[in-house]
Structure formats: C-alpha cells, structure tokens
Amino acid sequence: xxxxxxxxxxxxxxxxxxxxxxxxxxxxxxxxxxxxxxxxxxxxxxxxxxxxxxxxxxxxxxxxxxxxxxxxxxxxxxxxxxxxxxxxxxxxxxxxxxxxxxxxxxxxxxxxxxxxxxxxxxxxxxxxxxxxxxxxxxxxxxxxxxxxxxxxxxxxxxxxxxxxxxxxxxxxxxxxxxxxxxxxxxxxxxxxxxxxxxxxxxxxxxxxxxxxxxxxxxxxxxxxxxxxxxxxxxxxxxxxxxxxxxxxxxxxxxxxxxxxxxxxxxxxxxxxxxxxxxxxxxxxxxxxxxxxxxxxxxxxxxxxxxxxxxxxxxxxxxxxxxxxxxxxxxxxxxxxxxxxxxxxxxxxxxxxxxxxxxxxxxxxxxxxxxxxxxxxxxxxxxxxxxxxxxxxxxxxxx
Numbered sequence: 001x002x003x004x005x006x007x008x009x010x011x012x013x014x015x016x017x018x019x020x021x022x023x024x025x026x027x028x029x030x031x032x033x034x035x036x037x038x039x040x041x042x043x044x045x046x047x048x049x050x051x052x053x054x055x056x057x058x059x060x061x062x063x064x065x066x067x068x069x070x071x072x073x074x075x076x077x078x079x080x081x082x083x084x085x086x087x088x089x090x091x092x093x094x095x096x097x098x099x100x101x102x103x104x105x106x107x108x109x110x111x112x113x114x115x116x117x118x119x120x121x122x123x124x125x126x127x128x129x130x131x132x133x134x135x136x137x138x139x140x141x142x143x144x145x146x147x148x149x150x151x152x153x154x155x156x157x158x159x160x161x162x163x164x165x166x167x168x169x170x171x172x173x174x175x176x177x178x179x180x181x182x183x184x185x186x187x188x189x190x191x192x193x194x195x196x197x198x199x200x201x202x203x204x205x206x207x208x209x210x211x212x213x214x215x216x217x218x219x220x221x222x223x224x225x226x227x228x229x230x231x232x233x234x235x236x237x238x239x240x241x242x243x244x245x246x247x248x249x250x251x252x253x254x255x256x257x258x259x260x261x262x263x264x265x266x267x268x269x270x271x272x273x274x275x276x277x278x279x280x281x282x283x284x285x286x287x288x289x290x291x292x293x294x295x296x297x298x299x300x301x302x303x304x305x306x307x308x309x310x311x312x313x314x315x316x317x318x319x320x321x322x323x324x325x326x327x328x329x330x331x332x333x334x335x336x337x338x339x340x341x342x343x344x345x346x347x348x349x350x351x352x353x354x355x356x357x358x359x360x361x362x363x364x365x366x367x368x369x370x371x372x373x374x375x376x377x378x379x380x381x382x383x384x385x386x387x388x389x390x391x392x393x394x395x396x397x398x
Contacts, residue, residue, distance in 0.1 A: 007050050011111060011383075012118045014043040018376040019122040022165060025372065026133045026141075026155045033372065040373045041094050048101040051109055059334050060104045066327035067097055070320040073294040074305075080291075083303035092305050092319070093297070095370035100331070102375055106383040107335055116387055119380060120176060123169055127192045130154060130199065152202035160310070160364045161371055163205025167360060168377035170196045171215050171353040175346065175384075178223070207363035211356040218352050222345055230348040232337060232355070241333035244361040245313035245325075248281050277310055277363060284309040288318045295321040308369050312361030315369050328368075332358055335382065343385075350385035354378065 017036045024032045052060070074093050078085050134141055139148045144159065151159035173193050180186045200208060222230075232240075239246070255278050287296040297319045300307035309315040317325045336355050343351060357378040361367060367375050 007047065007109060008112055008115050010043060010047045010050065011115050014040060014047060014376065015119050015122050017043065018373045019126045021373050022126050022154075023129050026130070026137075028155050037372055040376065041098050044098045044102045044105075044376075048105040051105040055108070057104075057108055059331060060108075062327055063100050063104050063331050066324050066331070067100055069327070070096060070324045073320045073324070074297045076294045077291070077296065077298040078303075080294075081298040081303055083298040083305075089298075089303070089305035092307070092370050095375070096316075096320070096368050099368050099375040099379075100328075102379045103331070103335060103382060106379040107386070109383060110386045111383055113387070116384055119384070120172075123172060124192065127169060127173070127196060131192075131195050134199065151204050152199055154199075156372075159203040160205045160207070161366050161374070163200055163203040163208030164360060164364055164366055164371060164374050165377060166196055166200040166203065167205075167208040167212050168353075168357060168374070168380070170200065170212055171356060172377070172380055172384075174215070174219055175349050175353060178346070205364075207360050211360045214359070215352055215356045219349060222349065230343055230345060232348075232351060234337060237333050237337035240336050240355050240358060241329045242313065243359050244311050245317075245329075247362040248277075248311050248314055252278050252281060280310055281314055284311075284314050284318045291321075293321055295319050295324075308365050310363055310365055312358075312365045312368050315365035319369075347385050350381045354381035354385075357381065 017039050021033055021036045021040075024036065070093065074090070075085070077083070078089070083089060133154065134152075141154055142148050142150070142152055143155065144151050144153050149159075153159050153162050156162045156165075170193060173189060173196065177186065177189055177193070180189055197212070200212060284300070287300050290296055290299065295318055297305060297307075300309075300318055307315075307319070309318060313325060313329070316328055336351065336358070338351060357367065364371075366372075367378050
C-alpha cells in the first residue's frame with residue numbers, strides 16, 4: 001500500500017497563508033496577519049520534520065547547529081540582561097529558525113506539478129489583489145507611519161519590506177514566462193509583471209530595484225543565447241553569500257571619504273538619507289562589540305527582541321554572534337553553488353532569483369528577522385528549482 005505524501009498538502013496550506021498575509025496586510029487586518037504569521041512557523045516546522053524523516057543531508061546538520069547556537073545565545077543574552085523570555089521576545093528568533101528550516105527543506109524537496117500550479121495560482125491572486133487595491137485605495141496605499149508619503153507601502157511597515165515581496169513575485173513570474181506558449185497565457189502574465197514592476201518602482205526601494213534589474217539582465221541575456229547547462233562559479237557564490245556584509249563595510253568606508261555625501265546627494269529622498277543606513281549599522285556594530293561572542297539580542301531591543309538592523313548579515317551578527325553568521329554564510333554559499341552541479345537554463349534562473357533575494361539583504365533584514373513570511377517567497381526559488389531535475393540533493397558545496 002502506497003504511503004500518502006503529506007508534503008504537497010502542507011506546502012499548499014503554507015503558501016495559502018503566505019498569500020493571505022500580503023492581502024490582509026494591505027487592508028490593515030493586523031490580528032489576522034499575526035495569526036497567519038504564527039501559523040507559518042508551525043507549518044514550516046511540520047514541513048521540515050516531514051522532509052527530515054525521509055532523509056537528512058550534511059548541510060542540514062550545520063544549519064541545525066546554527067539554530068542551536070542561536071537559541072543558546074539568546075537564552076544567555078536574556079540571563080545577562082535580566083530580560084523576560086516571552087513569545088514576543090522569541091518572535092524574531094522563531095523567524096530565523098523558520099527561514100533556516102524552510103530553506104533546508106525546500107532545497108531537497110521535489111514538489112509535484114500541482115504544488116507549482118498552486119504556488120503560481122497564489123501569486124496570481126495576490127498580484128490581482130494588489131492591482132485592485134492600488135486603484136481602490138488611492139493615497140491609503142502610500143501610508144508610511146500613518147502619513148501619506150511618496151512611497152508605495154500597501155499597508156506594510158515600510159516600503160523596503162513591500163519591495164522585498166514585490167521583487168520576489170516579479171522574479172518568480174518572469175521565470176515561468178518562457179514556459180507559456182499560448183498568447184492567452186503570455187499576455188496576462190506580462191501584464192501582471194508590468195504592474196508589479198510599476199509598483200516596485202513606486203516603492204522607491206533601491207535595493208529591490210537593483211536586484212530585479214540584475215535578474216532581468218541575466219534573464220534577457222540567457223534568452224538571446226542557447227545554453228543548456230549553466231553554473232555559478234565558486235568565487236561568485238562565495239561573494240554572493242557574504243555580499244550584504246561586504247557591501248555594508250564598503251559603504252561605511254566610502255561615505256567616510258571627503259565630499260562623497262554631497263557628490264551623491266541627488267540619490268537622497270525624504271526619509272532615505274545616504275547616511276541613515278550607515279548610522280544604523282555603526283550602532284549595530286557597537287552593540288555587537290559589547291557582546292562579541294553571544295551577540296546582543298536583548299540589548300539591541302531593550303529586552304523586547306524586536307530589533308532589525310536593515311542588513312541580514314549585520315542583523316544575524318548582532319543578534320546571535322559570529323559563529324551563527326559564519327554557519328549562515330556557509331549555508332548560503334552551498335545553496336547558491338548547488339554543490340557544483342550544472343543546471344538547465346530554468347534551474348539557473350531560479351538560482352539567480354534566490355541569489356538576488358540574498359543580495360537584497362544589503363538593505364533589509366526581513367528575510368531572516370521576521371518579515372511577515374517573506375522567507376517563503378525567497379525559498380520558493382529553491383523549491384521550484386527541483387521540478388526541473390529528477391532528484392534533489394543538498395550536500396554541502398566543496
């Protein structure tokens with residue numbers, strides 16, 4: 001008797017909640033959003049356990065070690081700072097756990113075609129909902145801290161988080177375009193992409209825009225050349241895995257040079273000064289230096305556990321310490337490099353999409369720190385990539 005595979009059902013429910021989070025956030029139903037947000041934690045854990053019972057990969061043990069060290073660091077931080085450990089205090093840690101577990105499970109899972117259709121169906125519904133909401137809400141779609149601004153937010157806490165969701169949706173939609181052969185399929189899909197690109201432009205989320213531009217360049221270059229087997233080199237994969245940290249360091253040093261700020265002042269806009277990120281990162285590094293081994297999870301938020309330093313790698317360093325950051329960088333390198341295997345063009349584009357999501361971490365830490373399930377959209381690239389090959393494995397990259 002054939003065993004029933006629960007993974008497709010879990011994934012469909014999980015992505016239904018992911019889509020609901022975006023739609024409910026647009027209409028400011030905060031309690032419902034919070035319920036869906038916590039539900040994704042439990043569903044991600046169930047999904048990972050279901051996958052782990054079938055087999056465990058070498059890289060997963062490194063990821064679990066990172067999770068354990070992060071958990072111990074947070075507990076030690078709470079003890080040292082006399083912080084009360086509550087669910088709210090652990091919320092950011094749970095987000096970190098969920099991201100790591102989902103990435104590890106998604107990469108080694110091979111979803112069936114119905115899961116792919118379901119995910120893209122959710123993306124289509126969310127895109128249609130955003131299009132209607134944009135014209136129906138008018139200026140309310142631009143609320144930022146309760147005030148109508150020049151940034152499209154769709155009800156999210158900041159336009160950068162909105163840009164994260166939109167960037168992931170755009171790259172996922174672009175990846176299915178080559179498979180659409182009929183005009184009645186391609187025309188609505190292109191229209192959807194155009195609307196999402198317009199929305200992304202209106203958020204003025206610079207990092208999201210740059211990541212999508214990088215993806216589009218690769219997409220159109222590949223469409224002009226015939227290549228069946230592609231791969232990302234080790235050097236590129238290593239740089240991409242640590243890019244948010246490299247960028248932050250270079251950015252801080254660059255802005256210290258005389259005359260640089262005035263020279264690039266044309267890039268500034270209301271609420272987006274060139275030095276705003278630098279000040280946040282320098283504060284974060286000072287906090288880390290106050291607790292360089294275990295991080296400063298409690299101190300960074302006054303014992304509330306709700307800090308966010310607008311850079312994935314700096315945020316992980318400050319929250320959980322350098323050992324966890326090194327493990328995360330190694331895991332990202334392994335996921336990007338894909339164990340050195342050659343890939344078809346469609347697989348390669350999924351890998352590029354995931355890489356662009358990681359690069360997005362230079363200015364927003366939400367993927368690892370609790371961006372209302374945005375990690376699910378990033379992990380989709382790992383998940384759907386496996387539909388392009390007969391089997392998936394996740395041995396750590398050499």
